[in-house]
Amino acid sequence: MTGSPTLHPRVVLATCCLSLLLVMMDVTVVNVVLPSIRAQMHGSFSTLQWVVDAYTLMVASLMLLVGTLADRFGRRRMFLIGIALFCAGSALCGLARSVEMLVFARAVQGIGGSMLNPVALSILTSVYVEPRARAQAIGTWGATSGVALALGPVVGGVLVHWVGWQAVFWVNVPIGLLAIGLTLRFVPESRGGRGRSIDAPGQLLAIVALAMITSGLIEAHNYGWASPAISGFLGFGLLSVAGFVIVERRAATPLIDLRFFGAWPFSGAIIIAVLAFAMFSAFLFLNTLYLQDVRGLDALHAGLCTLPFAAGSMLCAPLSGRLTGRYGARLPLLLSAIGFGAGALLLTGLDPATPLGLLLASYGLCGCGFGLCNAPITNAAISGMPRAQAGVAAAIASTSRQVGALLGIALGGAMSASSVRGGVVQWGAFPQATHAVWWSMAVGAGCIAALGLVSTGLRARRSAQAVAALLDSA
Template sequence: MSSTASTATSPLGSGAPPGTERRWLTLAVLSVSLLLVGLDTTVLNVALPTLVSELGASTSQLQWIVDSYLLMSGSLVLFCGALADRLGRKWVFMAGLALFTAASVAAAYAGSVTALVVARGAMGVGEALIMPATLAIIGHVFPQGAERTKAIGIWSAAVGVGTVIGPMVGGWLLSGFWWGSVFLINLPIGLAGLAAAAFLVPNSRAREARRLDWSGAMLSVAAVASVLWAVIEGPDRGWTSSAVLLSFAAGALLLGAFVTWQRRSAAPMLPLRIFRHRALAVGDVLILAGAFALIGTLFVVVQYLQFVLDYSAGQTGLRLGPAALALLVAGPLAGVLLPRVGLRTVAAAGLALLLASAAVLGTTSPGDGYGRVLTAMVLLGAGAGFVITSTSDAIVGSLPDRDLGVGSATNTASIQLGAATGVAVSGSLLSDHYRSALAADPHSSDLPPDLLSSAQESLGTALAVARHLPGEAGPTFADAARGAFVDGLGPAMTTGVGVTALGIVAALVFAPSRTASAPRDKDAS
C-alpha cells in the first residue's frame, strides 16, 4: 500500500503505516492471544501433582512436560521471527495460533507422559510463531512515543498476567474437570482469536527480509536440548555420569557451532549485529534473569502449596492470585515510570523484588503457613511486571523496522530460555536435595528399598507410599517426606537469588538510563 493511501485512512497523519487507524483493536486481539500463550506457560503447574497419580510421572518427567514447551519455543523463536519478517507477520501469527490450538487439543487427550511431552513441544512451536510476530506488529502499527510505551505495557501485562493466572485457571478447572481440561480451554479462545485476527490485524513484513536459516534453527534446538537434558537428568543419573557430562559437552560444542555459523552465514537466523543496540543486549539479559526466577519459583511453590500445605488444586490457584493482582498493577506502573526514570532503575527494581520473593521462599521452614507464600507472591508479581514491561519496551524501541521481527524474537527467546533453565535448575536442585534428605531420614530406614526408591521420585509419590503404610508409620513417613521437600527449597531458591542478583548488577552497570528511539523505516505491506 502506498504512503498516500495510508495517510488517507489513518488518523496519525502522513507516513503512518497501514492498519494504524484500528491499532487499539489490533492490540486487543494480540493481547487476548498473548494472555492465552502466557497462561499455558504455567497452567499445567497446578496439575503436576495430578499427573503424578494419573500418568505416574516422576519429577524429571514433570520437568520435561513443562520444559518441552519452553525448549521448542525458546530455541525456535529466532527462526520464527525471521520467518515473520519474510512471509508476513499476520500470517505467521495466525499459523502459530492455529498450531497452538490444535496441539492443545492433542495435549488434552494425551494418554501417556511421552504423548503429553510431544504435544507440549508442538504447542511451544506454535508459541514461537506467535510471540515475535505480535511484538513486531505492535512496533509496526504504533508510532514512537507514549502510545508505543503504553501498548508494550499492555502487551507485557497480557503475557505476565497469563503466566501468573495460569495456576489459578488450572486450579479452577481441576476442581470440576479432568486434567486435560487445562488444555481444552484453549480451543474456543484460539478459534475466536483466529477469526478476529483475520479482520483486525494488518499484515506487514520487512522490506529487506533475510533468507531462512534452517541450519541455525537446527543447531539452536540441539544446543538448548542437550543442556536442558543434562540439567534435568542430572539428579537421576548422577551429575558426574558419562551421559550427563557428554550431554553438557555436546551442548557447549553445539552452542559454539551455532555462534560460528551465525558469524559466517550470509543470512543468519540471529544477526549478531543487532546486539550492538545496547538496550536490546542488556534487555535480553535482564528478561532472561527475570524469567528464570519467575517460572522457577512458580514451579516449586505450586508443589509446596499442594503437597506440603495440603491445598487442593483450586485452593492453590486462588492462593497464587495475589501475584496476578500485583503484576496487573506493576506492569502499567512500569510503563509510566520508564520515560521518567529509565530502564536502569525500573529493571533493577523489578529484579530486586524477584530476588526478595525467592529469598522469602528459600528461608521457609516446615512450620510456616500460607502467610510467607503470600508475601513471596506479591513480590513475585510486582517484580515480573516491572521487568517484563521495561525490557520489552527497551528492546522494541531500540530497533529499526527491518529488525523488529528478529529483535522481538530475542526478547521471547530470552523469556522462554530463562523459564526453561529456571524450571530445570530449580527443579533439579530441589529433587537432588529432597532425595538425599529423605534417604538420610531415620524414618526411611525401615522402608523396603523399592518403596524408598519410589518415594524418592517425587513428594507426591512419597505421600502415596505413606498412605499404604500401617499404623502411625504412614503419617510419620509423610511428615519426613514433607520435611525433605522443604529442606530442598533453600538450594532451589538460592539459584533464583543468585541469578537476579547478577541481573541487578548488569542493570545498574550496563543498562542505559534512557532508551533512545530507533529510526523507523517503512515495512513492505
C-alpha cells in the same frame, strides 16, 4: 497490505491480545496441575519438568525463525497456522493417556505458540502506523502478557478443581477457534519490506544446544551427574553453543547478529531477561509442588495462594512502564531486584510449617519483582539501536525470556531433585532441598541489580552508540 476492505484496528488488537493470552497463560497454567497429572499418569519428577519445558523449548527455539518466515510468507498466514497448531496441540493434551503423549502434545503446542507472539507484534506494527497509537497498542499487548502469566496458576487451580486437569488444555480450543474467526475476518495480510534469508545452520544449532543442555539438567536426577549420558548431553550442548557462535559470526544474514552484544545495554538486558525468567519459572514450579505435596492443599487453594504474585505483577507492570518512560531502565530494574531478592530470602528457611502469611508475603514480593522487570528489559534491549534494528533487538530479548523460563525449570528441578523418591515429593526433605534454589535466586537478584547499574551508565550508552554507528554503516 491486503485484507478486509474496512480496517478495525481495535479488533485486530483484541485478536492479537487473545492469542497472547492463550500462549502466555499456558506458560504458567500447567504448573498447578502437575500433581494431578502425576497422580493420574504416574509420571516421574523429570517428566513433570518435561511437561512444562517441552512447550517452552519449542517457543524459545523457533521464535526468531518464525519472525523471518512471517515477513517472507505473510504474517496473517503464519498467525493462522500458529493458532491452528496451538489448538491441535491443546486438544492432543486433553486426549493424552500417557505422560509421553502429553509431552509430545506440549511440544506441538509450543511450535504453534512460537508463531503467535512475534507475529502478533509485527501485525500490530503494520496496522498501527501512527507512533503514539502504535505505542499504546503495544503497551496494551504487553500488559496482556503480564496478566496472563500471573493469572495462569489461579485459572489452572479453578479449572482442575471443578472440571479436571484436562480442562486447562480444552479451554484453549474454543478461544483459539474464536481467534481464528476474528483473524480471517478482520486481520489484514502483510509482509516485511524485504525478505531475509533463513539461517538454517544457526537455527539448527540453537535448537540442539537448548535441547541438549535442558535434557542434561532434567535427566541428571535419573542418570547421575557423572554418567556418560549426562556428560554427553551437556558436552554436546556446549559444543553446539560454540558452533552457533562460529556460524553466526560468518553468516551473511545471521539468526542473531552478534554485534548487538557489543552494546552494554543490550547485553545487560539479555542476561537480565534470562535471570529474571529463570527465577520466575523455578519459583512457580517449586512452590506449586510445595503447596500441594507438602502443605496438602488442593489445586484450587494452591492456585489461590499465588494471587499475591498475580496482584503484585499486575500492579507493578504498568508502574514499571511509567518509571521506565520517565527515568529509564535503571530504577525499575533496581526495584525489581529488591522484590525478587526479598521474596527469595523469605523462603530460605522454608519448612512444612512455614506460616502462610510469610509465604503470601514472599509471593507478593516476587510478583512485584517480576512485574517491574519486563518494561526495562525491552527498553534496555532497544536503547540506542538504529530504528531498523530495534524490532530484531526486542525479538532477541523476548527469546531470552523464554530461554530463561526453560532453564529455570531445568535448574530448579535439578537442584531439588534429591528430595524426590519414585516421582513423589518427600514431605520433609523437599522444603529443605529448595533452600539452595532460594539462595540462588537471591544471588540472581543481586546480579540483576548490578547489571541494571552497569548497563545503564554513561559508558554503556556510549557502547550502544558505537554499535548503532557500526550497524548503520554496514
